[in-house]
Amino acid sequence: MSTFDYDLFVIGGGSGGVRAARVAAGEAGARVALAEEDRYGGTCVIRGCVPKKLMVFASGYGGMVEEATHYGWDMVNRGFDWPTFSGHLNKELDRLEGVYRKLLADSGVTTYDARARLKDPHTVELSTGETVTAKHILIATGGRPIRPDLPNAQLAIVSDDIFHLETLPKSILIIGGGYIACEFACILAGLGVEVTQYYRGAQILRGFDEEARGLIAESMRDLGVDLHTGTNIVEMEGYEGEDEVGLDVPVEAKKFALPEKDAPQHGPVRVKSTNGQIKVFDRVLLATGRRPNSDDMGLEDLGITLRRGGAIEVDEYSQTKVPSVYAIGDVTDRVNLTPVAIREAMAFVETVFHGNPTPVDHALIPSAVFTQPELGTVGLTEEAARDQEPIEVYCTSFRPMQTAFANKPSRVLMKLIVSQETRKVLGCHIVAPGAGEMIQMAGIAIKMGATKEDFDRTVAVHPTMSEEIVTMRKPMRTA
Structure with a gap:
């Protein structure tokens, strides 16, 4: 019988920590506890991806009214009301936090609404005064925005x-x-x-x-x-x-x-x-940067290495130099994206609780920047690729049908970076409305090792912006 209170103690109730906790408990049958000092859902759900994307949606409606007039609609723009939006936003975040709490409870995870720090490789001290032990400890405390060294x-x-x-x-x-x-x-x-x-x-x-x-x-x-x-x-x-x-x-x-x-x-x-x-x-x-939340956790006293900026140093299996302590997500400052933290959580559970050592795969990760228009990207940039090997660049920029009809100057960009030797698509970059949705699909093909000829053999969906990805036949330039 185990001498520890838990098989796993997770510090941090964000996307990565919650996924690791509930999968280890629900699928692997481990005894799991989780501590979170703030709101469940972490950066992504409470103060990042989700509220920001809802704000992106809100900000897009203003221009629709003007654009709609070119399509024959007689509409009135009465302006944006922040209190109305903010009220709906807070209700949605409360709902999502409740979902996270329920997922943990339904999986049998014990939760502590408290700050946690490490006392030794198997012991966690909580701000409530409690002390608990665990065979494994997973740190998933995320990061926070920083203020630069600037007067006032x-x-x-x-x-x-x-x-x-x-x-x-x-x-x-x-x-x-x-x-x-x-x-x-x-x-x-x-x-x-x-x-x-x-x-x-x-x-x-x-x-x-x-x-x-x-x-x-x-x-x-x-x-x-x-x-x-x-x-x-x-x-x-x-x-x-x-x-x-x-x-x-x-x-x-x-x-x-x-x-x-x-x-x-x-x-x-x-x-x-x-x-x-x-x-x-x-x-x-x-908006000048973020810092991992690794302060005052007792890590360095245990021999855990913190890199410059406070990131926890881990190996390919997310293990620190203290064998019983692991870390995932933004606190490791590897690839600071929510889906990556979730993948790291799954790899951790597979490694520790299923006996199947699984390194984290950080190659060819699609991502999006939700500007207007959006930027979707996967793989190498043109600059990085040409430093690596000879390449061909297939690129087109044009006014899309929807906004051109409304007499707007907006342009989009479709770009493929191709290896001259292997013909594999090394990178894809899209600037367009909905680029985040498009790049997810392109990411699958590129992750599978698709060549430019594979793209060429794919029939276009017409009329769409994305059809240009499979209709560019001649390179704009080589390097």
């Missing part, structure tokens, strides 16, 4: 705060050029907010395909986002004036007040940027 950074909000705003700002400055910054820039612009975005790099969405990045930047500007690359904040100060928010303001024109240290700032903020612009915004959003 407390004046700004981070991405988690967006979902808790009581009112929608009239103007906002977004700092950052990653997918979170760009998604919220498009969302808020679509909801009628005056959006300015600063990014210190030469182009937004670093790490994605260069051609796709350029089209997204162009589309964001068409949407009304005042996007400035090569630009950063010099200073921020609280603003005491009641007018001119969003307008250029002379340095000496107004008085400014700073909040008490660490106090939240709810009023306008005056910002001076590296391009010399001085402007006042209702809000400033810092």
Whole structure:
């Protein structure tokens, strides 16, 4: 008989932790407990993927009214009501959290609404004062947005705060050029907010395909986002004036007040940027990165290695240097996507509770950036592929039928990166409405090792945007 209270103790009630807990308990018959100090569902369900995607949907309806007039519809746009949307959003998140709790309960998982830290390789201390033991411990605590080392950074909000705003700002400055910054820039612009975005790099969405990045930047500007690359904040100060928010303001024109240290700032903020612009915004959003939630968990005292930034170091089986302790998801900072955390959870259960060592497969993971239009991507970018081997690039950009008919300038991009030697499709990049849906299907073929000729043999679905993926016959360029 086991001397431990549980076979598995999971720290973290997000998508990865909940999946590991309920599968280990429900399918493997393990005695499992899980501790979560905040809300069940984690980043994805409570403060990430789900509420953000609902905001994406909401932001898209405003443009539909104007577009519909070109198709003969007489419609009225009465504007967006944030309290109505926010109320529905919170009800949906409450419902989903309840689903997560029920899944755990139905699987026989014991839950603790408490913070947990490791006392030794088999012992967990809870903030309630309880101490429990487990044969295996799985850390799935996710990550959090960080504030950069910037004077008066407390004046700004981070991405988690967006979902808790009581009112929608009239103007906002977004700092950052990653997918979170760009998604919220498009969302808020679509909801009628005056959006300015600063990014210190030469182009937004670093790490994605260069051609796709350029089209997204162009589309964001068409949407009304005042996007400035090569630009950063010099200073921020609280603003005491009641007018001119969003307008250029002379340095000496107004008085400014700073909040008490660490106090939240709810009023306008005056910002001076590296391009010399001085402007006042209702809000400033810092979207400059995230950090794993590994602080104050007793990990380093046990010999668990933390990499730069606080990520827990694990091997291909998600095992730390302490054999009884594993970690999955964003806290390991490998591939920070919810479906990846779930796959890592399944591989962990297969390895530990089914005796079938299963390494995590992080190759050819499809992903999407929910800008407007969306970016769907899988495999190598053109830049990475040409550094690896000789390639052919098949690419087309055009105005899609639906928006061209409405006399809109919107363009889409379809792009395949092909190995000259093996003819395998090494990467696919789509910028278009619904690109996230399209890339899932393309991802299957590319994961299976499909060649360009396999794509060519596939009959097109007409008339669609996606048919271009199988009708491009001649490469635009080789490298």
